[in-house]
Amino acid sequence: MSGVEHMSTLKLSGEPLDEAQAGVINLAMRITDLHTDLREMLVAGTVVRRDETMARRTTLRVGGPADLYVEPTSEADLATTLQFARVHSVPVFFLGRGSNLLIRDGGIRGLVICLCHPSFSRIEVEGEWVRCGAGAYLRQIANAARDGGLTGFEFLEGIPGSLGGALRMNAGAMGGWMFDRVERLRYMDRVGEVLEITGEEAGARYRGCPLLVKHIALGAVLKGTPAAREVISERMTASNQKRWSSQPKQPSAGCTFKNPAQDTPAGRLIDELGLKGTRVGDAMVSDVHANFFVNLGQATATDVLRLLELVRQRVHEARGIELEPEVEIIGEDLNPS
Ligand SMILES: Cc1cc2nc3c(=O)[nH]c(=O)nc-3n(C[C@H](O)[C@H](O)[C@H](O)COP(=O)(O)OP(=O)(O)OC[C@H]3O[C@@H](n4cnc5c(N)ncnc54)[C@H](O)[C@@H]3O)c2cc1C
Incomplete structure (x- = not known):
């Protein structure tokens, strides 16, 4: 649910707002203001969006919305965006083509900048x-x-x-x-x-x-x-x-884990434990390369994270090795507790 949808649901309920709900409304209003102000400062052709779904921008095809998303058209535009973020204390994340990212289902709070305009x-x-x-x-x-x-x-x-x-x-x-x-x-x-x-x-x-x-x-x-x-x-x-x-064709984020310092590569360790094909929802350990976790269609970031944890635990129990993710895990859970 986007900040704006969430806000209207809360308003319609007619109940007095608790602190958390009021916080959501304040944040949604702040993002609307920031979006409007930033839009005005950048040249007309610049993409400036709010609630941009990150699943569309990652090769793993998972990830919730970014509060603000900008594709600058020039270095001057980029400089303005960075200065704006600094002045307003908005966290910034740089997005490339999203091929090494696992973005959680709650998305990214703050501003995502992507240099995919032809000028870059x-x-x-x-x-x-x-x-x-x-x-x-x-x-x-x-x-x-x-x-x-x-x-x-x-x-x-x-x-x-x-x-x-x-x-x-x-x-x-x-x-x-x-x-x-x-x-x-x-x-x-x-x-x-x-x-x-x-x-x-x-x-x-x-x-x-x-x-x-x-x-x-x-x-x-x-x-x-x-x-x-x-x-x-x-x-x-x-x-x-x-x-x-040697690599699956389904959507993935490449190698899930870094190769451990010990000799055996992460993929072989996982394969030796018979974990190829293990699934959580639509997230699966590839049966082609065990270090690739693939999205069979409807996987969520939560599915992928559960699978990652399961594999990590099994490798630790069986071999005493702590696998470290190579894929960068960012963003918020859908319902942060
Ligand atoms: C099928 C597949 C095969 C792969 N094979 C390999 C492989 O053989 N070797 C390998 O190393 N990787 C591999 N990868 C992983 C991935 O492609 C690489 O890590 C790639 O370099 C990530 O580039 P990206 O533009 O997608 O970055 P993203 O995934 O968008 O971002 C990765 C990191 O780079 C940062 N970043 C992006 N752009 C900038 C910028 N302009 N300035 C500063 N920081 C920035 C992001 O903030 C993030 O921290 C593979 C991935 C897939 C899906």
């Missing part, structure tokens, strides 16, 4: 350099590099995220890592100032870049190595085949 998704190949915006799809970057005769980006082809998400996560596959290729990184801080640093200065590590927890990536200059296009194409086809023969 440009890709230019020049010599050995690929200059790209944070909103660019990784597949498009891999394709552009191949067309420009540059190798080193083949591993990005099958990762269904954006450059911004891949920088934040230091995404990796087939032995390659995002930050192996980053020469320069542009980002904006929370006061709207644009900064530029080298890839090394960003301090990325396994599955993360701490700098980008707080700041928003705007784009990067990536470095490739010249190679024949046919060779690159062959490598991309091979990595694609390998991926799709």
Whole structure:
């Protein structure tokens, strides 16, 4: 139920409001005001919505509404949005293509910013350099590099995220890592100032870049190595085949757990315990790859979270290993107690 629907239900009941109900009304009214004010400050083409359903924006297809949702059209627009959030103490979450997220059914309180406008998704190949915006799809970057005769980006082809998400996560596959290729990184801080640093200065590590927890990536200059296009194409086809023969086709958020420090990868641990095919509602441990949890159609975030907990417990009981989620779990429960 959205804040506005909730508010009208409460008003219609005719009973005096308790503190919690009054709080819901105040919040809903505040969001309406914030939405109106922010809308007025941004240029006409900017997407500014309230109660935007996140399930539509994640590859797992679960997640409740974000109070406010903005797709800035330019860096100036983004700076205005960040400054507005700061002045009004509104929490901000940066959304890429939603391929590493498990958003709870109650949605996100605050503002979600997504750099999916074309002005943030440009890709230019020049010599050995690929200059790209944070909103660019990784597949498009891999394709552009191949067309420009540059190798080193083949591993990005099958990762269904954006450059911004891949920088934040230091995404990796087939032995390659995002930050192996980053020469320069542009980002904006929370006061709207644009900064530029080298890839090394960003301090990325396994599955993360701490700098980008707080700041928003705007784009990067990536470095490739010249190679024949046919060779690159062959490598991309091979990595694609390998991926799709070992990965489910149903909606998922990729690998659910990080590989533990011990030798056995998370997927094998789960498989060895016979947990492939285990279901909670429409959330299921994939029978193709045990570290992928898939949505069979109507799964809720609560189903996925229960499945995650069940698998975690079984692995702990059987092997004494604490699995840590790789998927980022955010947002609120539907009925927070
Ligand atoms: C089928 C499938 C296969 C996958 N395979 C792989 C794989 O092989 N290797 C791998 O590493 N991952 C894999 N993933 C996970 C996921 O695709 C990557 O982590 C990807 O980099 C996330 O990018 P995104 O744009 O979807 O980010 P999101 O999921 O939207 O966000 C992820 C994080 O990045 C942050 N973020 C997004 N944009 C920005 C920005 N502009 N600035 C700062 N922070 C930002 C978000 O706040 C969040 O913390 C897979 C996922 C799926 C569904």
